[in-house]
Amino acid sequence: MTNQSIAMRDAFGQALVNLADKYDKMVVLDADVSSSTKTIEFGKIKPERFLNVGVAEANMVDIAGGLATCGLRPIVSTFAIFLALKCTDQIRNVVCYNNLPVIFVGGYAGLSDSFDGASHQSVTDLAIMRAMPNMTVLVPGDPTEVQTALEIALENNGPTYIRLSRNPSPILFEKQPLMEISKNRKLSNGSDITMAVCGIPTFMAIEATEKLMKLGVSVDLLQVSTLKPLDIDSLITSVSKTGKILTIEEHSVIGGLGGAIAEALGKHCPVKMDYIGIEDVFAESGPYPELMAKYGISVNAIVDRVKNSMEK
């Protein structure tokens, strides 16, 4: 880990610019939030392939569906909350039902739109997107993974959801091999407990692992960047060794990473499980780190939860 941070949305804007010439069929659509999501950076260099459709998200998704039927590669961008909730019908009935290669980039996901409050905080998008047949679901864990996720999506012949955060995230994987689809990244070897994490809390899980090691608890830490299709094998290998798992995500504990892993392990290798995420509640306005901590997502929360589980 370095001390350097980059905002996930800036990494996204830059990735679009970097890939603009390589993928000449790429069309970027945004719904009047391009200055926030940073798709405007693409609009500046490729105005003819940038469509700002106004505050009409459902229409935007179906326009993208129409573009995809004609061989273009649309990237639909807005806040995750609006994409997952205002366009569910369009994503299901037009894009996923027809297996069209449309890329959805949900920005400001989790609690990252912290000051705007619960109306803007997206903690059910993974549950919704994961439930759609044909959908691939990617969650980059640091800014360096954003462009790789986008390239994976551009090479995928069906719909892809990429979940992004608004805020700065430490660079974690600059010197590591590139993110791969359906391949969990092993971040620490241990035998007492497995931890599986996705998205922004990845850096917290790394710090918590270091603290726990000092307390004599050895953690097998996996970062999951593809929620669907899930890399089940590495999870089975890990829990076969540790016998228990804690999942960590910036999402409701219902239906996200924890849900996906519970479904898989429940069937193939049942072990004791615990979940860190937003409990079944609406959060509130506040500064991002404090908000995350209040709703149970922090280094200390992870350490405490593991300590508790070890005592049982």
Next chain:
Amino acid sequence: MVKTEIKRIDSQKLLKETNLSKKAALLQYLAQQCRIDVFDILHEKGTGHWGGAASAAELITTLYFHIMKVRPNEPEWAERDRFVLSKGHASTMLYTVLSNRGYFPQSELSTFRTLNSRLQGHPCMNKTPGVEMSTGALGHGLSVTLGMALSAQLLKKKFWSFVLLGDGCLNEGQTWEAIMAAAKFKPERLVLMIDYNKVQLDGNSDEIMPLDPLPEKLKAFNWTVAPKVYDGNMVSDIIQSWEWMQKQTDWPLAVIYKTHKGKGVSFMEDNHKWHGAPIDEDNYAKGRPELLKTLKDLEVQS
């Protein structure tokens, strides 16, 4: 009831007809023939939507046999004109016209709504050759077709993009989002066709959700709207509307067609009860002779 066989038109020969009024008469006959096939299938299956399918017989027939450039033996031909049936419940009419046009055998029509069939209750683009977009949930068609028209612009292609909406799609907020967006981007050769029978599922649109004054609304949204409301159950009128479309340069275009839901069976016409009710023995026996008589009359004319 014994099903009287009908005299079938040679639809491939019809395509080559160069005399326009002769062709219009042949198309009017073909549309009625398709209407009878739909009536038969819906009766046989006891499931599906009669009202909206009958309403659109002439529109869909004229599109595929006169207006659109398509290659049924090469359904994915990149330059083809696009048609999206936004009112997907009229699927049987689309399937019947597509099979007549040569996309798949007519014998397949009777598999409608059965297990393993390519003919789903509502159109599915990945199952049925010729279907450009899966529809069924109302309100998607115009947005998707706008995406197709924008593709033509981006890819520097000249194909037309047609979409057929009923009253129901025009109740949906998304359609009005698309109406605004289309007027912003103004892609060439985008045509919104409205099957304006003014009857929905629960009742007349005037009582469910009034849409008038519809032409004025579309004009106010900066669309080029056809100067008259055409008769959408009259092929010669639909051909006239196509003549008008081809002369336009200000996009997008909207054309309103006055139609009759359940057209062709007097006691089913303009009656919301026949939106999706199964056609039982009694009503089939009463209705079919009416459809046959019209077909016979059209034969005399053609």
